[in-house]
Amino acid sequence: MCCPSATLAVWSSAWLHGAAASDDALDALLAWGEAHEVVAGDDAAAERFDLPPSGRRPATPVQLLAALRANGATTAQLVLPVPGDVRGLGGGGPFTEAALRTGEAVLFPELGYGVTPLPIAEGLWRWTVYRLATPAPPEYTGLAEAEHALTDAIRDSAGALQTLDVARERPGVRAELSARLRSSPRLDWPGGTPGRSLRVLQRAEEIGAILALANADDPGGALSASAALQRADALRPLADAIRAARRAAVNEAVRVFADQADRTP
Template sequence: MSRASATLTVWASAWLAGAAAPDDVLDALAPWADAHDVLAADDAAAAATDLPGPGSPATSVTFLLAALRRAAPRGQARVVLPVAGDIRGLPGPGGFSDAALAAGEGVLFPDAGFGAVPSVVADGVLRWTVHAVPDPVPPAEHVPLNHAEFDLRDQVRRSASVLTSLGVARHRPGVREEIAAALRSRPRSLWPDGMPGQSLRVLQHADEVDAILAAASVDEPGGALSASAAGARRDALRPIEAAVRVARRAAVAEAVRVLATSPAV
């Protein structure tokens, strides 16, 4: 789904650029959880950010924003969406990379020297664990949004015939309703004024493709695939999943770029 990390990346960047207020950031995160708290991952991260460390009561996102302002007043954030075999965007070995890979997402603040990874710690509570990232961060991946959008649509087209031949794209009763229900159940992301229209379109399309991927991964009732067919299905879906991640990263990066040059509020 469109990730909580994408929301924080866009809104924190807009706030640092003066294009949003702190309360706007908090309101935008609200659909993802009833409450958000923040804790440093270890003593080193706590010392670098002045955030509470392990064993201390957690603090709020407001204090994370304050730490950002102190460390990099005009910095920008990056979303990372790593999976095994595709760790593009991670800064190298370390606590942040390990946690982001386990979660499948995270927010990197390269100018500030730290990153945050979300995880559910209680019913309705999302915790942002902050890790120091002291090593030089690799340059941001640059994928033109037009290219990412085209590739996403192209991968969907290419894989459709394979999925059909495997029997996982055939019509089954209620599949359209299943996809629609999956989309309705996802948190409704809130975006800043000035969010590029193409970024919004690509993020929405990525959510739709994600819902279709989930439906395509479900076997027909009583018709479990053989091991070889299941492997072929995984191979067919993998390029689409990668294209979804690339499209989301490109859409968020373009939004950050545009909002960073927006007139301050």
């Protein structure tokens, strides 16, 4: 699967550009949880987005969408940060810290704000809006480039694991993989989402499920700490490529919705 931030980025962009109804955008979030609330992470976000701070009665995603439109948002950008790779977050500060904790966020670059999701109870997600500490530099990876890099990373990781002798198939691995994929939320995407973006997201989901199994407690028969460390090093480029592919697929969909709106008379 991808993540709640991907759902918000694509659907909010489709809605902002007239390619989706607000009810459909809100319904898409329900794949992740039956309830969503929105708060401000700082005074600037509270004032600009007319949102309550954390600890007060939260707002709803309806109010977030309305605030995005009222503030002139025109695009969104998915970021999937990890320690050592915080590109696109606009420097340090509370937003960067929150995005690293969740591993995902949505940027609204022209506004200078970002949103992070966090599950806080069964079926309940809290979205927090932050002002960026510094402007986020543009981050763009072409979808074809990201897809090619994912293919290369799959090949290189497989070769490295075979060399380390930790790629032996364990019993029941196909059933584990199928179960993991079936347990992923069934996501809807707006009409007009590029087919190639959807294909890359699906491929990234499948490879991500395989990677999760490879990182399980006794993956591939890696019995020693040194072998486990070597395995992690071998798989890190694949994890990076999966994140890059997901970002590129979502951000390409956002770009297409914006371009379609620009061409509409």
